[in-house]
Amino acid sequence: MEYDFSKLNDREFETLAASIIEKEVRKKVEIFKSGKDGGVDGRFWIGVEKEGIIQCKHFLETPYPKLISKLKNEESDKVKKLNPGRYIFVTSKKLSRINKQEIKKIFHPYIHNEQDIWGMEDLNAFLSKKENQDIVERNYKLWITSTSVLDFLYNNAIKGRSQSTIMEIKEKTHKYVITANHSKGLKILEENNVVILTGEPGIGKTTLADNLAVHHMAKGYEFCDIEENISEAENLFRENEKKKILFYCDDFLGSNMYDAINNKKDSHIIKFINRIRKDKSKKFILTSRTNILNKAYSLSHIFQNLKIRDNEFLLKIENLSSIDKARILYNHIYHSNLPEKFIDIIYQEKRYKEIIKHRNFNPRIIEFITDSSLIGNLEPENYWSYISRSLNKPEIIWADYFQNQTDDCVRALTYLTVFNNGKISEDNLRNSYNLFLNIHTVNLGDYSDKSFEAVRKLATRSLLNRNQIEENKYEYVLFNPSIADFVLSTYSNEIHLICNIVKSLDSEVSIDYLHASLISNKINNSNSGRILENLFDYFFELKLEGQDWNFLIALCYLDFFNEKINKRIELFLNTLINADHPSGNRLWELLMILSEFEPQIKFKNFKFLYNFIDEVYDEDTLKKLFAFVDQYNIEDEDILMQIDVLLKQYLKGIVDSNDFDIDYSKHLTYYQHPDGYSDHDVDINGIENEISESLDSYMDGFNVNVLDRIYFHTSSVVAGIDIDGKIIRYLENYEPDYDRDSHDYYVGRSGEDDIDAIFERS
Structure with a gap:
């Protein structure tokens, strides 16, 4: 029997070789993570001290002279350094008797005989034995591309389209990677006999469906690609009631969804699915774009009543x-x-x-x-x-899907979620959706239900995810972050649409998101003036009357250099600074706007700041506040006391963070106690001094006049730090250096993480 080793990458070939040698020598073979191997792809022990080493070269297309050159110039020195008790060399190349003699000579005396040199013929001969089929099946790509399985697949495909589908599947198997999705899909299919694979475009629905199908075909199932022709499938079912048949339908419903439902074919489809559910000799694999299945589910009472979604397996990139x-x-x-x-x-x-x-x-x-x-x-x-x-540029995936396969109402929910920074509560989304339909022209298309409950079911699990955050409370997030990129890049010049989205959301989050999108040029910055004027006309009086200071600060900060709205910004600022106990958490933006409008603003006092500096922990805002206090020579003791407390909280947070690096080891002295146990002394003063010195470096840029005014010193921060607790945690995680075993350099401790190891080049 012939096996197609070309379908394996080098890592997969190494895993296969280890499985073969393990069975051949009847000893456990250790395999190590991918990466620089020092000449070792696998290891087994001969007795308790001597190592047996396996080296693999997946040089299928490499000319033989090049392979020999590499072995002489690179690998032979590695083997001498390893000095193994036995050396086994495995390659995917065909080898003649003379070739093996030459290779044995290169690795003398570590290769004991030519049986420890495995070429393509040896691998095929070993794997063809019935007792070794377990190895073949564990190496999935090798199994499904073997001549016996391929012959079986072609012979078991229903004539015509099904054979063509098998050919297409076979051509793509070499790029397939088995993940947890594969096992989960097999489990659903085994338990239910039906699986409907859903997910966003490009997530791999068809690829998984293909490989689930191949798996079952290799187990004896005939293959029938029905392309929604249920009558053909039913006839085949009746004629072959005792046969094992796998029915396959890629893009279930697809563009024919409305036809299927309007002409009552949904009943036909569901009856067929339910027949397969009850028959262990039949399997049914379907793929569907999630939005299509959502739409069909919302329009078809039969789909709902017979619980078609019980068979659904939603593929997500987070998996x-x-x-x-x-x-x-x-x-x-x-x-x-x-x-x-x-x-x-x-x-x-x-x-x-x-x-x-x-x-x-x-x-x-x-x-x-x-x-x-x-x-x-x-x-x-x-x-x-x-x-x-x-x-x-997610247009590659989302353009056709978003613009041609959804309606305006589903798109509306997506717009609203995108501009609420990709996350929104169900109550807010419902209110925003209903408002959006009132203020924006929407093409309602067909006569299906456009209520929030109906439309959110269509959008959920295709463009949005609905997550429960607590009992009876839900929030919506984007199904994939790339949806936001697509929406912004496609609709960045649609000023009317953008303004109506933000008006419908009526949230600071949406204002912030709009601002960030303008700054990053995801929305054309040249449109900022017109967008701001539009939003000011809509929101200003309403928010000013309600004293929604945070919202107004966020709105003004969008573009506070806009001459057309300057007078209204001045009105807002003067109203704010003279209001009774105004509060908010946007101190940075407020100070920026105040600094710009300072000549037009008349400060009677600075008590309006009290409730704006209640919770300020970031460095930039603190430095801006210090500069503002110095600029206006603020002497208010309550404000200065607030600043002192906030600065101490900020610096204590730095010390408690993972980014604050103190070398505790140099402040610890280890000694042996007379009674035999180890102990240590701690230089607390040394640690406190190091923390103080480090904190002083964090104080660069803070206005020294204000620091003097609040009588600040880092010792007041250090006094409140739990030094003893930090020492205890350090000792709990402390691992002293020790000498590595002489062979450790090749057992996966390369210092690289697993991803680097996968991409390590030999």
Whole structure:
């Protein structure tokens, strides 16, 4: 039997080799995380002292002379240094008898005989034995691309379209990475016989569906791609009641959703799904864009009554760990056919981490940026810009989905959530949605229910997530952060729309989000003046009458250089400073605006500041307050006392933070007690002095005149710090240095984290 080792990347090949050798030598083989291996891909013990070492070279397409050159010039010295009791060499290349003799000579005397040299023929022969099929099945990609399984797949596919689908699936298997989603999908399918894979575009619904299908086909299921032709599937069901059949439907309902429901085909579909639920010899895998399934569910009482969603498995990018993402990226790069110079760009300065950690990480984008056929005439030096642009421009994924597959009402809920900084309570979203429908022209489209309850069900689990925060209370967040980027980039010039969204939200959060979007140019900054004038006309009198000082400060701060609204800003400031006990938490913005309008503002006193400096902990705001107090020579004792308390709280917070680094070890003296146990002395004064010196550096930039006025000294902060508690916590986490075993350099302690290890180049 032939196995296609080309579908494995180098890491996967090493895992396979370790499994084979473990079974061959009947000893446990240790495998280590990916990375620089010092010539070791696996290790087993011969007795208690001697090591057996496994080295793998997945050089399938590498010319034999190049392999020999690498072994002579690099690997042989590593083996001498390791001095193993036995050395086993495994390669995916075909090897002749003469080739093996040459390799044995290179590694003399560590390779005992040629049986410890494994080439492609040896691997195929071993894996073809019935007793070793467990190894094949554990190595998923090897299993599903074996000649026996592929023949089985083709022969078990219903003729025509199903065979074509199998061919397409086979071509993509080499890029597949098994994650927790694979196991969960298999579990749902095993328990329910039906699974509906849903999620955002590009999340990997079809890829997972393909591989769940292949898994069951290899287990004896015939494959039927029905493309929603339920009649065809029902006929096949009736004719083969005893046969194991897997039905497959990618993009369930899709563009035919309304036709399916209006013509009562929903009953037909549900009856078929329920038949499969009750028959263990049949399986049904479906994929659906979440918004389509939501819409169908809202329109079809049959879908609701028969609980079609009990079979749903929602795929989310949060389900993927950083290691999953790293393996997905690495696998795509490995099989990409990208020129080496382009791959170097991804490795430069460990840029692969930027891709993995990017909030728009998505398997479809990864496939897009590593597809050598899409690069065209791009020069290597422009490749990173191409990658960044692809990650930062979510239009690639969201354009068709958002604009063509949803209606204005679903889009409205999305707009509102985006401009509330991606999170909003259910009550606020409901109120904002109803207001938005009243003040903004909305195309209601069909005659379906447009109430908040109806529309939020359509948006939930496609563009939004609904999370319970406490009993009977919910909040909505964006299904994926890239939705916000798409909305901003697409509608940044729609001033009327943006203003109506913010008016409907009526929240400081939305004003802040708008401001941040203008500053970052996600919304065209040249529009800020017109947006501010529009919002001022709508909000100003209402908020001034209600003395909503925080909202007005946020609104003014959007653009307080706007001449058309200067008079109203002056009115607001004069009203604020003369109000009885005004309060708020936007001191930084207030001081900035006051400084700009200072000539027009007449301060009688500064008591209005009392309730604005009640909770100020960030450095920039404190420094701005110090400068303001000095500029106006404020002598109010209550204000000065507040400043003193806030400064101490701020500095104590710094000392308690993880960023404050004190070297406790140099203040500890260890000694051996006469009774035999170890003990230590602590130089408390030394620690206090080091903390004081460090705090003094944090005081740079604070106005010294104000510091003198409040009689401040860092010793007053140090006196309130629990030094003893810090020493105890330090000792609890203290690990003294010790000598490493001479072999530790290759057992995964490279100093690199697991992601770096995956991308480590040999």
